[in-house]
Amino acid sequence: MYRELSEAEDEGRPVPVWLSDATKQAWGLDLSRQSSKGTILVRPLTRLNYNRASWEINKGCNFNCEHCYLAERKFAGLPRSGKDQLIALLRDAGVLWLQITGGEPTIDSDFRHAYEAAYRTGMMIEILTNGSRLHQPGMVELLTSMPPHKVKVSLYGATEESFDSLTRKPGAFKLLSKGLQAAKEAGISLELALIITKHNAHELEAMRAMAEEYATRYAEYTNISPTYDGTSEPLSAQAPGFLNKSSVFTGCPAGHTFFHVDPHGFVTMCKIGRENPISLMAEGLDGLLRLPAIADAQMxxxxxxxxxxxxxxxxxxxxxxxxxxxxxxxxxxxxxxxxxxxx
Structure with missing residues (x-):
């Protein structure tokens, strides 16, 4: 099927019947009379089996959340040319699903450029954001003209008092509210992550109501973790009685089918397991061949x-x-x- 798609795209033949049937059933999109060229993006085969990656485009953030798992939030990272090189490496590693995170990814000066570059490679993009910049016209235009797979917004409370207290940013709740409203008016689908802490646990029902109003789906997160390098400061935000221990850890393919990239292009098994980072920029794809063993050692x-x-x-x-x-x-x-x- 891959070979058929590749040849059809290369020669400009019509979209194969099995694909046009699938797109019509899934999305109501009729491709039955379309030429494959310009309609289908066929990614080249890769010798690696990584299909997912998360990328901290920048650790800088316009909030200062008490519960943040990042040890430091320095505003630093690759130059634009380096970001382009990194996205090409992710493509060549086989990545189809890319999560762009931070810090706050949308405050990076190259966010729009990097998003567009990744989008054009055919990646399904998820953005993890605090929502503070969703109201900006440029952001609305970007997310409506090149729709992401998912935009996940963190919700830190249902009132100014609780939200601004946790984020330690006066006016943060107002920015979030403007972002949610702008996304709703523009038809941008959102998923909300309800972060339950000692500051907002009493507002849980109100937070759920906000999620029902602005999001297509939402999930609740109750466990606060230390920073990834093992400092305890974030634990002070834990809401008493809200530890969730409902699911058993049954294993994880981190480092085998997906990986994490920091702002400088260093790859680790995931956001938490950051031992023995690999410089993707210096070693290229060959460096990823060492990642599975590094991941296994951390388990x-x-x-x-x-x-x-x-x-x-x-x-x-x-x-x-x-x-x-x-x-x-x-x-x-x-x-x-x-x-x-x-x-």
Whole structure:
């Protein structure tokens, strides 16, 4: 089927019947009379099997959230030419789904340029944002002319008092509200991430109501984690009684089918497991061949978890557990077996 698509696009033949039938069923899009050339973007085959990546385009942020997992939020990263090179490397690694995050990605001066470049490679793009710049005309134009796969907006409260308190940014709630309204009026589909903390737990129903008004779907996040390098400051934002330990960690393909890239082009298995970063800019795609072994090494049990006989039902992944241990977090903040475990 890939070969058929590639030849049809190369020779300008009509879109294959099986594809036009699928697009009509999925999206109501009739391609039955269309030439494949200019209609289908056929990505070249790659020797790597990475289909997803997340990219911190910049760690800088216009908020100063109390619960942020980033140890530092310095405004720094690759120049525009470096971003172009990185996107080409992601394409050649096989990446079809790209999450652009930060910090706050939309404050990067090259965000629009990078978004357009990734979009033109055929990547499905997800933006993780605080929503503070969604109201700007340039942003509305970008997201309506080149629709993303998903825009996920973090919701930190339902009132100015709670929102601005957690973000430590006066006026943050007003910016968020303007962004939500602008997206709604422009028809931009949003997903809301409800971040439950001690500042807003009493407003949970109101936050859900906001999500119902502005989002096509939403999810609630109740567990606050340490910074990825194991400092405890974010844990102070945890809402008492809101720890969620409902799902068992059954493994993760991080480093094998997807990876994370920091603002300077260093690749790690994920946002949390950042040991032994690989410089994608210096090593190119060959550097990714080392990533699976690096990821596997970070999945080994350490600290008080090394001899645990109940590890098969852990509810946090190993890199995150290491961060909790490094932060000397209370055992009850991440281990459901705390009553029968000695550390």
């Amino acid at each position: 080994l049990r350490t600290g008080g978890c090394s001899g645990c006989q109940l590890s098969g039902t852990c509810r946090v992944c190993r890199p995150l557990a290491k961060a909790y241990q490094a932060a000397e977090a209370p055992l009850e903040s991440y281990c459901q077996h705390r009553e029968g475990v000695t550390t």
